[in-house]
Each structure stands twice: as structure tokens, then as C-alpha cells.
Amino acid sequence: MRVAIIGGGVAGLAAAYELEKKRIQYTLFEAAPRLGGVINSEIVGGAVLELGPDSFLSEKPQAAELARELGLGGELVGSNDEERKTFIVVKNRLIPLPDGLMFLIPTKLIPTMTTRLFSWGTKLRMGMELLHPPRKTDGRDESVAELVRRHYGKEAVERLADPLLSGIYGGDSSQLSAQTVLPKLVEMEREHGSLTRGMLASYAKMRKAMKARAVSAGPSAVGGGQAGKGAGAAPRTIFTTLKGGMSQLTSAIVAKLNPANLRVRTPVASVEPTGAGWIVRTGSAEAGPAAEQTFDAVILATPAWAAGKLLERVDAQLAAELTAVTYSSSVTVNLVYDDEAALKLPEGFGFLVPASEGRSMLACTFVHRKFLGRTPEGKAVLRAFLGGMRGEALLAESDAHLIATVKRELKEILGIAAAPTAERVTRWSRSMAQYSVGHNARKARIAERAAKLKGLYLAGNAYDGIGISDCIRLGKKAAGEIASSN
Numbered sequence: 001m002r003v004a005i006i007g008g009g010v011a012g013l014a015a016a017y018e019l020e021k022k023r024i025q026y027t028l029f030e031a032a033p034r035l036g037g038v039i040n041s042e043i044v045g046g047a048v049l050e051l052g053p054d055s056f057l058s059e060k061p062q063a064a065e066l067a068r069e070l071g072l073g074g075e076l077v078g079s080n081d082e083e084r085k086t087f088i089v090v091k092n093r094l095i096p097l098p099d100g101l102m103f104l105i106p107t108k109l110i111p112t113m114t115t116r117l118f119s120w121g122t123k124l125r126m127g128m129e130l131l132h133p134p135r136k137t138d139g140r141d142e143s144v145a146e147l148v149r150r151h152y153g154k155e156a157v158e159r160l161a162d163p164l165l166s167g168i169y170g171g172d173s174s175q176l177s178a179q180t181v182l183p184k185l186v187e188m189e190r191e192h193g194s195l196t197r198g199m200l201a202s203y204a205k206m207r208k209a210m211k212a213r214a215v216s217a218g219p220s221a222v223g224g225g226q227a228g229k230g231a232g233a234a235p236r237t238i239f240t241t242l243k244g245g246m247s248q249l250t251s252a253i254v255a256k257l258n259p260a261n262l263r264v265r266t267p268v269a270s271v272e273p274t275g276a277g278w279i280v281r282t283g284s285a286e287a288g289p290a291a292e293q294t295f296d297a298v299i300l301a302t303p304a305w306a307a308g309k310l311l312e313r314v315d316a317q318l319a320a321e322l323t324a325v326t327y328s329s330s331v332t333v334n335l336v337y338d339d340e341a342a343l344k345l346p347e348g349f350g351f352l353v354p355a356s357e358g359r360s361m362l363a364c365t366f367v368h369r370k371f372l373g374r375t376p377e378g379k380a381v382l383r384a385f386l387g388g389m390r391g392e393a394l395l396a397e398s399d400a401h402l403i404a405t406v407k408r409e410l411k412e413i414l415g416i417a418a419a420p421t422a423e424r425v426t427r428w429s430r431s432m433a434q435y436s437v438g439h440n441a442r443k444a445r446i447a448e449r450a451a452k453l454k455g456l457y458l459a460g461n462a463y464d465g466i467g468i469s470d471c472i473r474l475g476k477k478a479a480g481e482i483a484s485s486n
């Protein structure tokens with residue numbers, strides 16, 4: 001059995017690692033000069049800069065499990081949740097997100113009623129939402145913005161849903177699918193009507209289950225500070241990263257792979273099924289003596305638009321479905337400051353900027369606060385996130401323009417006049433899949449057609465979760481299916 005893996009992001013690398021462990025022969029083709037895809041960290045003056053993703057959700061276990069398996073358990077760092085406070089910029093002022101928000105849903109009365117984030121009209125509506133009747137649906141999908149607007153009104157979309165989704169995913173809440181992005185809320189609406197009531201019920205259930213688990217684990221688990229360590233235990237922090245940067249994870253995977261199986265700077269131009277397997281044609285001389293090789297199976301671990309291009313002549317309908325998965329582009333601007341105290345930052349992890357503010361920045365993270373121990377004492381790292389579905393044009397701007405824009409906006413929002421000592425601008429073109437309305441149905445159509453092409457497997461962020469753990473899960477799953485078909 002010989003397998004071609006196309007794409008050397010975390011999904012392709014996870015697939016390669018799995019095949020390596022199962023002693024199945026593979027070749028991994030990566031168009032770029034380096035492996036890791038959008039995961040890329042750099043150490044500048046002792047500070048870890050994340051040019052792409054900065055962490056993974058602790059709740060999804062695959063990334064941490066893989067890190068531990070690779071010997072990086074001691075390198076895992078949880079987010080500094082004690083200082084977790086996120087601000088929303090409203091007319092150049094920073095307003096903290098009210099306490100008790102869960103998945104966009106307000107669950108605490110006093111913080112919701114006293115926040116300056118919402119007008120009295122919206123607060124009243126949030127209270128009345130408790131009376132929302134359960135919804136009979138015909139299974140029709142809708143956008144996240146529609147769902148939130150129906151329950152909490154327009155202002156909750158503008159000041160909450162939209163900045164959260166664009167600041168985290170570069171997404172547009174009026175396009176993102178409620179069924180795919182917030183399935184729990186769709187379910188809660190069906191069952192409880194009110195999302196607030198649904199969330200409170202789910203929280204109570206979760207606490208009860210945690211208590212029962214703690215009791216059955218015995219007194220040491222209750223009093224011994226073990227929460228978050230045992231299998232299935234609640235994660236200790238919301239986010240997890242690695243001391244030396246997220247690239248530690250991808251580098252550790254690469255270190256376990258046979259270098260002879262890895263082809264960087266080797267874009268694949270097409271794949272074609274033959275009676276017995278797949279011909280993979282590469283578009284670069286560095287692919288080796290033959291620019292055409294035959295494999296028994298192919299894992300396409302590229303963005304969906306790239307997979308669609310490769311499959312155009314194999315199955316035009318499948319290619320069209322893949323190409324129809326929307327992707328957003330983004331820019332990260334990392335700024336390093338030598339004197340943290342001089343910045344006079346408010347306490348918290350950073351801020352999100354609603355579209356109505358008319359700014360280029362979508363979000364800014366106070367990196368040295370979010371994860372401790374990755375920035376030298378006294379220094380600060382601010383990471384701005386720009387672009388997204390509404391800011392595609394920014395990618396064409398020069399580094400100098402982008403840095404100047406971020407500095408100007410930081411001055412207007414935070415009053416920062418100090419000059420950074422290091423700056424890094426990174427562009428991520430069409431890298432972040434956007435699950436738009438109807439995504440679940442599209443995903444099913446893609447899976448159905450792909451299943452008809454024997455030996456073809458799809459992995460990556462276009463299908464079943466855009467997070468790092470999701471991509472690892474799908475890469476491993478593709479390799480596992482190949483192994484069991486062998």
C-alpha cells in the first residue's frame with residue numbers, strides 16, 4: 001500500500017504520523033518551502049510570536065493528546081483564565097463583555113442588566129427572551145446573525161455575535177451557519193425555546209455530572225487539585241498552547257516522520273484515478289526524477305478550494321462543491337514592546353472590534369497576558385488580527401501600511417504612543433474555512449461523492465471543524481480508514 005498525502009498543514013502531518021506508526025508507506029507533498037501550514041511561530045527577543053493560530057481549545061482533546069504522545073506534555077501551557085476579560089470597542093471605548101456569557105448567551109442577570117455594552121431596549125429584550133417558546137423547525141438552516149437577532153435583537157448581533165465571530169474566525173455572522181457553528185444553540189431552541197434557559201439547564205447538568213465524577217473518583221480528586229488531569233475531566237483552562245509556540249507541535253510531528261517521505265516546495269498539479277490507484281502529478285522539478293507517481297490512495301489535506309482544483313477533471317460536481325466552501329483571508333500583525341508598564345493596558349486578554357466601528361482591526365490580543373511565561377518579564381506582545389470576510393482587500397496592502405494602520409488604531413483605542421521594538425506582518429490568504437448557511441448539507445454531498453472515488457480521502461479545516469484539534473482528528477481518521485482498508 002502506498003499513500004500520497006497532499007498538503008503539509010497539521011491535518012496532512014497528523015495523517016502522515018498515523019501512517020508512519022502503522023508502517024504504511026506514504027509520500028507527503030507540500031507546495032510551500034516549510035511544513036506546518038498556517039501553524040508558524042517565531043521567537044523574537046525571547047518572546048514567542050504566533051504568526052498563525054496561537055492556541056487550541058482545551059475542550060477538544062486531540063491536539064493536547066498528540067502533544068503528550070510526542071513528548072511535549074511538559075510544554076503545554078493553559079491560558080491565564082484568572083485574568084480573562086475581553087473588551088468590545090464601542091465608540092473608541094473599551095467595554096468588558098458582561099460576566100456570565102456562554103456561547104454568546106447571557107446567563108447572569110446583574111452583569112447583563114448593568115453592562116454598558118447594550119442599550120436598555122436590548123437588556124429588556126434579553127430578559128423577555130426567557131419566555132421564547134420552543135421552535136418547530138423544518139430543519140432549515142439560518143445564519144448565526146438571524147438566530148441571535150430573533151432572540152436578543154440587532155444590537156446583540158452588532159456588539160456581540162459579529163465581533164466574536166469575526167475576531168476569532170475572520171467570519172461574518174450574517175453568512176455563518178447556525179446549524180454548523182452553533183449546533184448546541186439550535187438544539188436548545190428546539191428543546192427549551194429560550195436560549196438563556198437552555199444554557200442554564202445545560203450548565204446545571206454539566207455541574208451535576210462533574211460533581212458525580214468527582215465523588216466517584218474519590219476524595220483525592222476532589223481536594224487534590226486534579227481537576228483537568230484525568231481522562232474525561234473538565235479542562236482546566238479554556239485555551240492551551242505550547243511554551244515555545246504552536247510550531248513545537250508540528251515540528252515534533254515532522255521529527256517523527258521519515259525525511260525521505262517528505263517533499264516540500266512540491267505543489268501537486270493534478271490527481272487522476274487509474275484502475276488500480278491514483279496518479280499524482282507534481283508541478284515542480286523538485287518532486288524527484290518522475291513528475292508523475294502512482295499511489296493506492298490519496299489524502300487531500302489542502303484547503304477545499306485547492307482540493308476542488310485537483311479534482312476538476314475527476315468529478316466536476318465534487319470539485320464544484322469543494323470550491324463552493326467559502327474561505328476568508330486574514331493578516332496578523334505582531335508588535336513587541338520593551339516596556340509593558342508604559343503601555344498602561346487595561347486588565348484582560350484583549351479586545352474585539354465590531355464592524356460598525358469602521359476600523360481595520362478585528363481584534364487585538366494582549367499575548368503576554370493570555371499565556372504567561374512566553375514573553376520575557378517586563379515586555380509586551382500585542383497581536384492584531386485584520387482582514388476576514390469583509391477585509392479581504394487589506395491583504396494587498398504593504399507591511400508598512402498595515403503596521404502604521406495598527407499603530408494608529410492602537411493609539412486611538414488604547415492611547416499607546418510607544419514604538420514597538422519588533423514587528424511581524426503575516427498574510428494568510430484563503431486559509432480559514434467559513435461554514436456558511438447550508439454547510440452541513442454540502443458536507444454530506446461532498447462525503448457522498450468522495451466515497452464513490454475509491455482510495456480518495458479528504459481532511460482539513462473545510463469539513464467538520466476548523467480548529468487545530470478538528471484537523472488532527474480528520475487527518476488521523478483518513479489514515480485510520482486507509483489502514484483498515486489495507
Ligand SMILES: Cc1cc2nc3c(=O)[nH]c(=O)nc-3n(C[C@H](O)[C@H](O)[C@H](O)COP(=O)(O)OP(=O)(O)OC[C@H]3O[C@@H](n4cnc5c(N)ncnc54)[C@H](O)[C@@H]3O)c2cc1C
Binds near residue numbers: 301471
Ligand atoms: C490566522 C489564523 C489563526 C487561527 N487561529 C486558530 C487558533 O487559535 N486555534 C485553532 O484551533 N485554530 C486556529 N486557526 C485555524 C487552524 O489553524 C486551521 O484551520 C488549521 O491549522 C488548518 O490546518 P490544515 O492542515 O487543514 O490546513 P493548512 O494549514 O492550510 O495546510 C494546508 C497545506 O496544503 C498546502 N497545499 C495547498 N495546495 C497544495 C497543492 N496543490 N500541493 C501541495 N500542497 C498544497 C498548503 O501550502 C498548506 O501548507 C487559525 C487559522 C488562521 C489562518
